[in-house]
Amino acid sequence: MISVGVVGAGYWGPNLLRNFLEVPDTNVSMCCDTRQERLDFIKKRYPSIETTKSFDDMIRNEKIDAISIATHASSHYELAKKALEHGKHVLIEKPITEKSEHALELMEIGKKNNRIIMVGHIMEYAGPVETVKEMIDNGEIGQIYYMDSVRVNLQPFREDVNVLWDLAPHDISLSLYFLGQDPISTYVLGQSYVSDTQENVAFGFIRFPNDVISHFHLSWLAPMKMRQTNIVGSKKMVFYDDVDNIEKLRIFDQGVDIEKDPNALTERQMILRKGNMYAPKIDTREPLFKEVYHFIDCVKNNKTPRSDALEGWKVVKVLEAMQESIKSGKEVPINLNY
Numbered sequence: 001m002i003s004v005g006v007v008g009a010g011y012w013g014p015n016l017l018r019n020f021l022e023v024p025d026t027n028v029s030m031c032c033d034t035r036q037e038r039l040d041f042i043k044k045r046y047p048s049i050e051t052t053k054s055f056d057d058m059i060r061n062e063k064i065d066a067i068s069i070a071t072h073a074s075s076h077y078e079l080a081k082k083a084l085e086h087g088k089h090v091l092i093e094k095p096i097t098e099k100s101e102h103a104l105e106l107m108e109i110g111k112k113n114n115r116i117i118m119v120g121h122i123m124e125y126a127g128p129v130e131t132v133k134e135m136i137d138n139g140e141i142g143q144i145y146y147m148d149s150v151r152v153n154l155q156p157f158r159e160d161v162n163v164l165w166d167l168a169p170h171d172i173s174l175s176l177y178f179l180g181q182d183p184i185s186t187y188v189l190g191q192s193y194v195s196d197t198q199e200n201v202a203f204g205f206i207r208f209p210n211d212v213i214s215h216f217h218l219s220w221l222a223p224m225k226m227r228q229t230n231i232v233g234s235k236k237m238v239f240y241d242d243v244d245n246i247e248k249l250r251i252f253d254q255g256v257d258i259e260k261d262p263n264a265l266t267e268r269q270m271i272l273r274k275g276n277m278y279a280p281k282i283d284t285r286e287p288l289f290k291e292v293y294h295f296i297d298c299v300k301n302n303k304t305p306r307s308d309a310l311e312g313w314k315v316v317k318v319l320e321a322m323q324e325s326i327k328s329g330k331e332v333p334i335n336l337n338y
């Protein structure tokens, strides 16, 4: 039996808690939040879960094997460091930390203490994403030319981070996962239309080796909720719409083939290939359930998580470069050697 403590019972923490309770041989024994009303909310729904305002109580509790951190990004580093130093495994919400050097430090502490560190890059656990990854890896999509994603809606602005640090971790982790390569540089335009300080809209791209581009549009200020990713490859094209409940994933047998002109009038000719479209069967289980299930499996069997601390660090390095690009108005190189 793995015993889990959840810290942070705002919006996301209760979702983590609910899913942990569904994982076999797993128990949530404690929940911590600095706000009493959130602890009351948890206690009402789950009377057997101990609640506390003191994180020290949680890390000193010897029954707890692992801690799931769902507080604001600014507190991830301190809480995770304490938890690891007290011998707990940690699942940290995205972004792993606000500074890349802090992510590296956590990675070192985790290695030294032989503890699992996983980051909640939830998109990697979504059924359609797993299907696309399989198709990419078995060559069905061909060589990937570019990715293009939209992640927008009208939502209350977060005060702790800007739209980039809130939403871009999803698209950065997806790009790293699909492309399997480290990025080279990034260019981002960010704008604050409503509040004075934090950007609420961002448009940008990440450049990868072999001319691959990952382009994205993020916004808290848009009329409709859109969560879409297009992947264009040399053999097939993918349209992933996470808001569509019927056909989340569509695969298009479409592309442009360049062939030698048989009449030799020109050297080569372009042939538009417009084949079939199909919607493959996908795993429809809740991605958050699969994420926490994977975390518990890694803890039990001492496995390296799919979204480990190294990936968490890479995502923060890209975010730092993106933030610098917004500030300087220039394309910023990304160096992922450490």
Ligand SMILES: NC(=O)c1ccc[n+]([C@@H]2O[C@H](COP(=O)([O-])OP(=O)(O)OC[C@H]3O[C@@H](n4cnc5c(N)ncnc54)[C@H](O)[C@@H]3O)[C@@H](O)[C@H]2O)c1
Pocket (backbone or CB within 6 Å): 007, 008, 009, 010, 011, 012, 013, 032, 033, 034, 035, 038, 055, 069, 070, 071, 072, 073, 075, 093, 094, 095, 120, 122, 166
């Ligand atoms: N994967 C996803 O799709 C997804 C979605 C939403 C949020 N998140 C992530 O979850 C985290 C939390 O986001 P949220 O929307 O739930 O925020 P939130 O503000 O709703 O909740 C955060 C909670 O943490 C508590 N808290 C803050 N510091 C604390 C501390 N030191 N000790 C104990 N409790 C503390 C606050 O009182 C609050 O109740 C963020 O990292 C966010 O990026 C992920």
